[in-house]
Amino acid sequence: MPPDSPAPDSPPPAAAAWWRIMDLRIGIVPAPVAILGAAVAAAFVRLGAAPSDILMNIVVLAIGGFVCAEIGKRTPGLKNLGLAAILATFLPSYLVYAHLLPKDLVKSISAFTDNSNFLYLFIAAIIVGSILGMDRRVLISGFLKIFVPLAAGSVVATAVGCAVGTALGLGLQHTFFKVVAPIMAGGVGEGAIPLTIGYAQFSHQPQGELFAEVLPAVMLGSLTAILFAGVLNAAGKRWPSLTGEGRLQPGEVDDEPFASPEAPRAPVSAVDVGAALVMAVTLYLVGALTQKLWNWPGPVVMLALAVAMKFGRVASPRLERGAFANFQFFSTAVTYPLLFAIGVAKTPWEKLLGAFNLPTLTTIVVTVATLMGTGFAVARWVKLYPIDAAIVTACHSGQGGTGDVAILTAGNRMQLMPFAQIATRIGGAIMVTLTLIAFARLGGG
Incomplete structure (x- = not known):
């Protein structure tokens, strides 16, 4: 076997590169999954049919919660003062107040939180x-x-x-x-x-x-x-x-x-x-x-x-x-x-x-x-x-x-x-x- 050839069980270079992308995380969520999940949620909101079940909310809450937490964890000077928890709680509160979260999504999250x-x-x-x-x-x-x-x-x-x-x-x-x-x-x-x-x-x-x-x-x-x-x-x-x-x-x-x-x-x-x-x-x-x-x-x-x-x-x-x-x-x-x-x-x-x-x-x-x-x-x-x-x-x-x-x-x-x-x-x-x-x-x- 030539010295530069890949090992028999090694993945193709394209697969290895994609896996590195999949291993990029926003909190625990793979970055490509977060992008896809956000797009799917936006489509449901656009159709006026955002469900309030556990499936939709696992995706929406995981993306929203970990995005806020990552911002807090990466803010210089404040990241060690609990900013992740503060942003994860109070930033969405402000977004609701400022009407920056779609009403259908707010209804979905609220119904799930209250009823589950x-x-x-x-x-x-x-x-x-x-x-x-x-x-x-x-x-x-x-x-x-x-x-x-x-x-x-x-x-x-x-x-x-x-x-x-x-x-x-x-x-x-x-x-x-x-x-x-x-x-x-x-x-x-x-x-x-x-x-x-x-x-x-x-x-x-x-x-x-x-x-x-x-x-x-x-x-x-x-x-x-x-x-x-x-x-x-x-x-x-x-x-x-x-x-x-x-x-x-x-x-x-x-x-x-x-x-x-x-x-x-x-x-x-x-x-x-x-x-x-x-x-x-x-x-x-x-x-x-x-x-x-x-x-x-x-x-x-x-x-x-x-x-x-x-x-x-x-x-x-x-x-x-x-x-x-x-x-x-x-x-x-x-x-x-x-x-x-x-x-x-x-x-x-x-x-x-x-x-x-x-x-x-x-x-x-x-x-x-x-x-x-x-x-x-x-x-x-x-x-x-x-x-x-x-x-x-x-x-x-x-x-x-x-x-x-x-x-x-x-x-x-x-x-x-x-x-x-x-x-x-x-x-x-x-x-x-x-x-x-x-x-x-x-x-x-």
């Missing part, structure tokens, strides 16, 4: 996968310890936020009930809505008007937490002793299914991944059922069941490996498409603009900064990593489950989702309850 429970499939896979992949020996202590920075942060942030808002002329009652409490109430569905329903009952004002009044604080509080989580992630690169890079406390190691001598590199089969996903969704449905029957918070019930399974060794090592593989897949491939969907369907840009006055904006930023700063300072007392504890504490000021996803993505710590849910769900429920008690005692604010 896409968000809770993601949260179920992330929570169950991260818990079953967590070190069992420190799991329970981590859940107990995180309440210390969370409680301290909530108390100090409330006091400082109210003091700043009052000093800036907003008034103590307005600052607490319309700005500070909504920030830490647990988001929109679990926080702002029940909070304003209670306000309406006690004050006899229209709930819709009250909701519109508090929503900007919820959304801008979440945006502030996303920005600060990105800053903390960058700080962790500069001062590695302050962070566990997604581990909440020193001494955490991978648990037996991933690091034991018996199965150091045990493969994960497609069957195990599928079985673990069905298990995760079943735990979510159990939580949803308890919420229907007894009004218990469904995600917290799901979280408690996953912890019980881990602590009691209920799931086999094969199922734990499958659950952890689901966590890795969803955190890598689904996060940015989900954030894009949230931006289109659940983040009204005009509501963000409603809080852009200096006193309200300053109060929001100071409240979130104090919440996270206190969590950072207190973490050392209970032997937690300050940066990771502060990012979890930040989720108390997030926009519910959607805020948790964005904050942890900006902080590059998706494995902290179980603790984030504690901050959001339990912390938010406590804040709503105490706020409504105070509102009632003051005769409707």
